Amino acid sequence: MTASAILPSVKRFRHPFLMAWMRACWCSLIQRLMAIRLLLSLGRRLTIPSVLGAAPAPFRGHSAMVLGEERLLVLKQNSSPDDCAWFLEFNTPFIKEQRKKLGVEVVAWSKGVEGDCLKPIVISGPSGVGKGTLISRLMKEFPSTFGFSVSHTTRSPREKEKDGIHYHFTQKNAMEKDITDGKFLEHASVHGNLYGTSIKAVEAVMDEGKRCILDIDVQGAKSVRASSIEAIFIFICPPSFEELEKRLRSRGTESEEQIQKRLRNARAELEEGKTSGIFDHLLVNDEFESCYADFKKLLCLEGLNAKKIEEITSHSASKEDGKILIYCGATEAGKRPSSIGGAPGPTTGMKIRPTVAPGVKEL
Numbered sequence: 001m002t003a004s005a006i007l008p009s010v011k012r013f014r015h016p017f018l019m020a021w022m023r024a025c026w027c028s029l030i031q032r033l034m035a036i037r038l039l040l041s042l043g044r045r046l047t048i049p050s051v052l053g054a055a056p057a058p059f060r061g062h063s064a065m066v067l068g069e070e071r072l073l074v075l076k077q078n079s080s081p082d083d084c085a086w087f088l089e090f091n092t093p094f095i096k097e098q099r100k101k102l103g104v105e106v107v108a109w110s111k112g113v114e115g116d117c118l119k120p121i122v123i124s125g126p127s128g129v130g131k132g133t134l135i136s137r138l139m140k141e142f143p144s145t146f147g148f149s150v151s152h153t154t155r156s157p158r159e160k161e162k163d164g165i166h167y168h169f170t171q172k173n174a175m176e177k178d179i180t181d182g183k184f185l186e187h188a189s190v191h192g193n194l195y196g197t198s199i200k201a202v203e204a205v206m207d208e209g210k211r212c213i214l215d216i217d218v219q220g221a222k223s224v225r226a227s228s229i230e231a232i233f234i235f236i237c238p239p240s241f242e243e244l245e246k247r248l249r250s251r252g253t254e255s256e257e258q259i260q261k262r263l264r265n266a267r268a269e270l271e272e273g274k275t276s277g278i279f280d281h282l283l284v285n286d287e288f289e290s291c292y293a294d295f296k297k298l299l300c301l302e303g304l305n306a307k308k309i310e311e312i313t314s315h316s317a318s319k320e321d322g323k324i325l326i327y328c329g330a331t332e333a334g335k336r337p338s339s340i341g342g343a344p345g346p347t348t349g350m351k352i353r354p355t356v357a358p359g360v361k362e363l
């Protein structure tokens with residue numbers, strides 16, 4: 001389906017998404033002129049929306065189809081399988097919420113990720129409780145299964161920390177701009193610095209086909225919980241406050257002032273972690289090996305119980321260069337589609353099937 005072919009069906013949708021699509025994709029001049037003619041013929045005032053989310057790199061050549069009344073599926077030509085499908089959301093629940101919050105028209109990009117990815121894991125807990133130690137051990141034991149979401153932070157690197165591996169160390173102004181541009185899934189001010197998870201950080205893990213681990217604070221966990229991302233939330237507790245202080249001091253990475261600040265914040269974090277209902281599991285990190293064993297058991301159980309996507313009973317398809325992209329529809333009218341998540345994160349659950357002969361492949 002070509003871009004111009006879908007334009008007539010776009011009439012009933014809001015103008016802003018069409019404008020954003022035109023701006024983001026490098027449509028041919030003729031397509032642009034046709035779209036402008038269509039918009040002028042509608043005789044309404046044009047609104048240029050704010051475009052949220054990490055957009056696809058500029059591309060030439062695409063096909064597109066409107067899915068429901070919520071979003072547009074854009075297929076890039078000549079792109080790698082992990083970068084060929086994108087959604088431009090213009091009326092999803094996230095967009096409605098952002099429109100209300102920001103008071104302006106918005107649209108958002110969400111990258112299509114193939115397969116039914118296992119739920120991401122969100123890990124929170126007070127500073128010094130052992131989150132990093134547990135995560136490092138897990139990544140070392142299962143390097144091809146789990147991938148760490150590398151956060152951005154405005155705090156200074158510690159002696160052994162490397163930029164791009166432990167954190168993306170950045171400046172406040174730059175990070176605030178990226179937050180305003182919708183490039184972050186969540187962000188929070190923690191112990192006097194800004195921390196945040198960029199959409200790209202999560203996509204980088206998913207592109208490798210790995211299960212994403214996020215080490216974020218309780219505020220960040222709350223934001224993810226409130227988003228469309230389905231994750232497993234684990235809160236790590238210390239066996240006692242005294243032991244937490246001992247671990248924080250023995251790590252030797254913070255000044256006395258920083259230690260005091262982190263200990264003060266720890267009380268509130270522990271209270272919230274235990275009582276807010278955000279977390280699916282609380283793990284006490286007393287003896288390390290036994291905590292790590294419980295941690296693995298918990299992930300394995302969750303993996304087995306991971307919710308399967310609904311039965312597919314309907315689909316629509318787009319053909320491009322002999323390849324068919326099949327969008328799996330809802331099982332019944334009113335149920336949510338099988339592609340899950342979406343802006344401000346990636347849209348998971350895509351089914352992409354190459355075929356030799358043209359024609360829609362039966363599911």
Ligand SMILES: Nc1nc2c(ncn2[C@@H]2O[C@H](COP(=O)(O)OP(=O)(O)O)[C@@H](O)[C@H]2O)c(=O)[nH]1
Pocket residue numbers: 123124125126127128132151152155186187188190191195196197215216217218219220221
């Ligand atoms: N909301 C949010 N919190 C983060 C992020 N990255 C790290 N944090 C949290 O920020 C806090 C401080 O992290 P850090 O400075 O590495 O200190 P540590 O917890 O003592 O190792 C911890 O609670 C982390 O879980 C992020 O991307 N978003």
Ligand SMILES: Nc1ncnc2c1ncn2[C@@H]1O[C@H](COP(=O)(O)OP(=O)(O)O)[C@@H](O)[C@H]1O
Pocket residue numbers: 125126127128129130131132133134247248250251285286287288289291
């Ligand atoms: N179960 C444990 N018993 C004793 N020390 C621990 C345990 N878990 C972690 N530690 C130590 O506590 C310190 C803080 O751990 P870390 O993983 O950096 O915490 P966080 O990432 O939660 O801030 C480190 O020196 C680590 O070696």
